[in-house]
Amino acid sequence: MLAGVLLLIFLPPLVAKDLCKDSQDGFKVRLSIKTALGDDAYEWNESEMFLFRSTLAYAMRKQTKQDTYNITNILVCNDTQRVSFVFVVTSPDDPDQLIPKEQIEQAVRQNKHRINNAFLLSDMTLEFVGIPPTLAAPIIYDTEPWLIVFGVVIGAVAVGIVALLMSTVSKKRRAKEKAAGLSEEDEGIVKENGTALSGLGGKEGVYNQTFSNDNRFTEL
Amino acid sequence: MKLKLLNPGLEDRILSHDELERLEVEEAGDRPKWDNKAQYMLTCVGFCVGLGNVWRFPYLCQSHGGGAFMIPFLILLVFEGIPLLHLEFAIGQRLRKGSVGVWRTINPYMLGVGIASMCVSFLVSLYYNTIIAWVMWYFFNSFQEPLPWSQCPINANRTGLVSECERSSPVDYFWYRETLNTSVAIDETGGLQWWMILCLISAWGVLYVCCIRGIETTGKAVYVTSTLPYVVLTIFLIRGLTLKGSVDGIKFLFTPDLNELANPSTWLDAGAQVFYSFSLAFGGLISFSSYNSVHNNCEQDAVIISIINAFTSIYAATVIYSIIGFRATERFDDCLSGNILTLLNTFDLPEGNITQSNYQEVLHSLNSTNPDIISNLHLKTCDLNSFLSEGVEGTGLAFIVFTEAITKMPLSPLWSVLFFIMLFCLGLSSMFGNIEGVLVPLQDLKVFPKSWPKEVISGVTCLVCCLVGLIFVQGSGNYWLALFDSFAGSIPLLIVAFSEMIGVVYVYGIDRFNEDMIFMIGHKPNIFWQATWRVISPLIMLAIFIFYFSTIVTKEIFYIAWDPESENFPTLEKKPYPSWIYVIIFLLAGIPSLSVPGTAVFRAIREYCCKKHPSTITCLQIKNNNNTITEEFVGQNL
Numbered sequence: 001m002l003a004g005v006l007l008l009i010f011l012p013p014l015v016a017k018d019l020c021k022d023s024q025d026g027f028k029v030r031l032s033i034k035t036a037l038g039d040d041a042y043e044w045n046e047s048e049m050f051l052f053r054s055t056l057a058y059a060m061r062k063q064t065k066q067d068t069y070n071i072t073n074i075l076v077c078n079d080t081q082r083v084s085f086v087f088v089v090t091s092p093d094d095p096d097q098l099i100p101k102e103q104i105e106q107a108v109r110q111n112k113h114r115i116n117n118a119f120l121l122s123d124m125t126l127e128f129v130g131i132p133p134t135l136a137a138p139i140i141y142d143t144e145p146w147l148i149v150f151g152v153v154i155g156a157v158a159v160g161i162v163a164l165l166m167s168t169v170s171k172k173r174r175a176k177e178k179a180a181g182l183s184e185e186d187e188g189i190v191k192e193n194g195t196a197l198s199g200l201g202g203k204e205g206v207y208n209q210t211f212s213n214d215n216r217f218t219e220l
Numbered sequence: 221m222k223l224k225l226l227n228p229g230l231e232d233r234i235l236s237h238d239e240l241e242r243l244e245v246e247e248a249g250d251r252p253k254w255d256n257k258a259q260y261m262l263t264c265v266g267f268c269v270g271l272g273n274v275w276r277f278p279y280l281c282q283s284h285g286g287g288a289f290m291i292p293f294l295i296l297l298v299f300e301g302i303p304l305l306h307l308e309f310a311i312g313q314r315l316r317k318g319s320v321g322v323w324r325t326i327n328p329y330m331l332g333v334g335i336a337s338m339c340v341s342f343l344v345s346l347y348y349n350t351i352i353a354w355v356m357w358y359f360f361n362s363f364q365e366p367l368p369w370s371q372c373p374i375n376a377n378r379t380g381l382v383s384e385c386e387r388s389s390p391v392d393y394f395w396y397r398e399t400l401n402t403s404v405a406i407d408e409t410g411g412l413q414w415w416m417i418l419c420l421i422s423a424w425g426v427l428y429v430c431c432i433r434g435i436e437t438t439g440k441a442v443y444v445t446s447t448l449p450y451v452v453l454t455i456f457l458i459r460g461l462t463l464k465g466s467v468d469g470i471k472f473l474f475t476p477d478l479n480e481l482a483n484p485s486t487w488l489d490a491g492a493q494v495f496y497s498f499s500l501a502f503g504g505l506i507s508f509s510s511y512n513s514v515h516n517n518c519e520q521d522a523v524i525i526s527i528i529n530a531f532t533s534i535y536a537a538t539v540i541y542s543i544i545g546f547r548a549t550e551r552f553d554d555c556l557s558g559n560i561l562t563l564l565n566t567f568d569l570p571e572g573n574i575t576q577s578n579y580q581e582v583l584h585s586l587n588s589t590n591p592d593i594i595s596n597l598h599l600k601t602c603d604l605n606s607f608l609s610e611g612v613e614g615t616g617l618a619f620i621v622f623t624e625a626i627t628k629m630p631l632s633p634l635w636s637v638l639f640f641i642m643l644f645c646l647g648l649s650s651m652f653g654n655i656e657g658v659l660v661p662l663q664d665l666k667v668f669p670k671s672w673p674k675e676v677i678s679g680v681t682c683l684v685c686c687l688v689g690l691i692f693v694q695g696s697g698n699y700w701l702a703l704f705d706s707f708a709g710s711i712p713l714l715i716v717a718f719s720e721m722i723g724v725v726y727v728y729g730i731d732r733f734n735e736d737m738i739f740m741i742g743h744k745p746n747i748f749w750q751a752t753w754r755v756i757s758p759l760i761m762l763a764i765f766i767f768y769f770s771t772i773v774t775k776e777i778f779y780i781a782w783d784p785e786s787e788n789f790p791t792l793e794k795k796p797y798p799s800w801i802y803v804i805i806f807l808l809a810g811i812p813s814l815s816v817p818g819t820a821v822f823r824a825i826r827e828y829c830c831k832k833h834p835s836t837i838t839c840l841q842i843k844n845n846n847n848t849i850t851e852e853f854v855g856q857n858l
Binding site for chain 1: 356357359378418422433437565568571
């Protein structure tokens with residue numbers, strides 16, 4: 001009787017270990033806590049393992065939409081100092097039957113983000129050997145940033161060219177106006193017959209020989 | 221007994237000292253002038269200090285024995301660089317013309333030297349501005365976080381990274397695929413890359429804005445383009461010295477290996493570096509100094525600019541190698557961490573058991589206990605020195621090695637923007653000199669009608685250069701650029717520089733030149749200048765030329781191509797040039813070089829024909845032209 005009771009007590013873990021060790025449906029997990037957290041690293045102990053098993057049970061629940069998954073369905077073995085171990089998932093209906101690999105993989109992939117966050121780790125530091133991390137979606141811009149900067153530079157160049165050309169053109173025009181004698185300043189308005197010379201269309205006036213000093217030929 | 225070649229009619233072609241003095245005092249003549257001495261110095265410094273100081277000198281320094289390289293570099297700087305520089309400044313200041321004008325004045329048969337300078341300046345401008353276009357592309361792409369070259373893009377079905385990128389590295393992929401979209405061989409054009417065309421247009425556009433009115437506008441632009449690189453270099457030095465591993469880089473750079481001094485290629489590389497770094501024989505320096513006042517102290521200028529150039533090279537090398545040291549250390553750490561992780565995972569050891577310090581012992585003990593497992597792991601060998609001596613130069617340094625180092629720094633976009641602004645300024649200020657070496661000869665040769673304003677001439681030149689430069693934005697553009705760089709910018713310059721020295725010392729006459737120097741700066745150049753101008757520098761130029769020529773002619777030339785299908789990918793593959801490339805090489809190197817003797821021969825034939833048949837139309841036109849030239853001189857005297 002006693003032997004029977006003892007067998008009953010010790011059989012499940014023994015059977016469990018066999019299920020875990022020899023199974024093809026298990027996944028190896030590796031955690032690199034010290035690499036991820038450095039000085040803030042926590043110690044890996046039974047409580048952390050408990051958390052891990054419960055997060056995996058949660059993942060299975062979400063994926064299969066069955067609330068029957070429990071922490072006892074997650075079996076762990078091959079615990080090493082590295083902090084790596086192998087786990088398998090048993091079906092809630094039949095403890096001897098293992099959930100196939102593909103289903104576990106799907107469950108883990110869909111909930112990797114939550115599992116990572118529970119342990120303050122990332123895809124690199126919490127590895128499920130055989131399940132590659134899903135790649136982040138590439139950032140798609142409406143307008144590529146380089147086109148915006150290019151537009152700014154080309155705009156500045158165009159403004160510069162136009163400004164410089166305009167200043168050359170206006171300089172040339174001003175030089176032409178000066179050369180043609182259209183001076184803006186009136187150098188003394190000489191009144192003749194009560195009218196200002198400026199009224200004569202802005203020219204420098206008409207040369208009146210009566211007032212000239214050219215009298216060398218008339219001197220006696 | 222001084223050697224002097226016959227040079228009839230020289231007095232008629234040049235302005236006498238009195239005429240120069242009068243020109244100076246009355247400020248007559250329509251030649252442009254510098255606003256102040258600072259503009260002139262900054263322009264010359266900007267022309268001399270270019271991309272070569274940043275990406276060629278550090279590599280040469282490191283590969284030729286580190287600190288020991290300074291010895292040949294400084295010796296050749298003093299005996300080759302400074303005399304040639306002084307010569308170009310003096311002759312430009314004295315004859316007050318651009319390169320074509322100067323050589324035509326010294327002797328009409330030497331016109332070919334000026335034409336060769338112009339051709340070389342044109343060819344170099346074409347590809348140099350393409351490099352600036354690449355710099356601008358990287359600059360435009362620096363305004364995002366994360367930088368596009370920091371990670372590989374995801375492939376089409378979102379299952380993994382793009383294969384080409386995964387096999388090489390994100391920086392390689394961004395450079396060869398997303399920037400150049402390079403083809404596998406030089407004969408495959410690969411089509412024009414539209415984004416590069418935009419960058420090329422913006423590069424020529426910026427250059428046009430700065431050169432639109434000649435030195436009037438470039439003189440203002442150099443206040444920024446010549447000073448900003450020094451500011452950025454200092455910022456990078458401070459940033460670099462605070463990074464881990466930077467001091468290892470600097471130590472690696474300057475560790476002297478005196479055995480290298482016995483190697484002749486060290487001296488030849490030093491000579492070539494001094495020569496190309498000073499941008500001699502382009503004609504730009506002659507032009508720039510011709511805008512100076514006639515009594516400007518060109519001797520002092522030459523010495524100052526040489527010292528600044530040498531100092532910049534050494535300073536830039538220090539900064540670059542501090543960053544390279546940082547990158548090498550990061551790579552070494554990554555390599556080692558990767559190996560450590562593999563060991564931990566294989567043997568299920570707790571984290572922290574293997575560190576960088578005990579890695580070797582642990583590996584050794586594990587190897588003795590489980591040698592088969594260890595050999596199956598294929599651990600990478602991590603050697604800091606091999607990472608440091610991944611000697612990269614040229615575009616590889618700027619666009620691959622340095623960009624990778626920047627991605628590892630915090631606040632990467634900021635450093636990226638600063639770095640590419642610095643490269644842009646360095647390149648642009650050198651382009652000012654190149655364009656000057658193209659525009660002024662074109663005006664002297666009367667290629668454009670006189671009625672065309674300066675803005676139109678520079679606009680047309682920039683447009684033509686931009687269109688021809690489209691060669692470099694096609695898929696194989698990178699290979700074409702390397703071709704132009706090796707052949708257009710090397711041999712012809714050496715020939716021109718040698719001809720310049722012979723021309724000034726023996727055709728113009730060293731006696732007359734000495735008298736000019738007394739007139740201009742007040743004292744005769746001392747024995748150092750006499751010795752170097754007459755004997756030492758021409759001999760050095762000749763030696764470098766002979767070496768270069770013999771290397772190119774005897775060695776089989778090949779180019780390195782990025783071929784994702786090659787066996788050694790990602791290592792670049794050496795490919796031989798197709799046979800029709802040799803024609804192109806001959807055109808690139810041959811036309812400028814042969815125009816030096818060619819023009820003389822052409823002129824001689826023409827003179828001979830005109831003597832025999834003086835009544836032909838061409839001979840009458842030439843006579844008319846000669847009279848107009850003399851009239852112009854006479855007119856300037858009034």
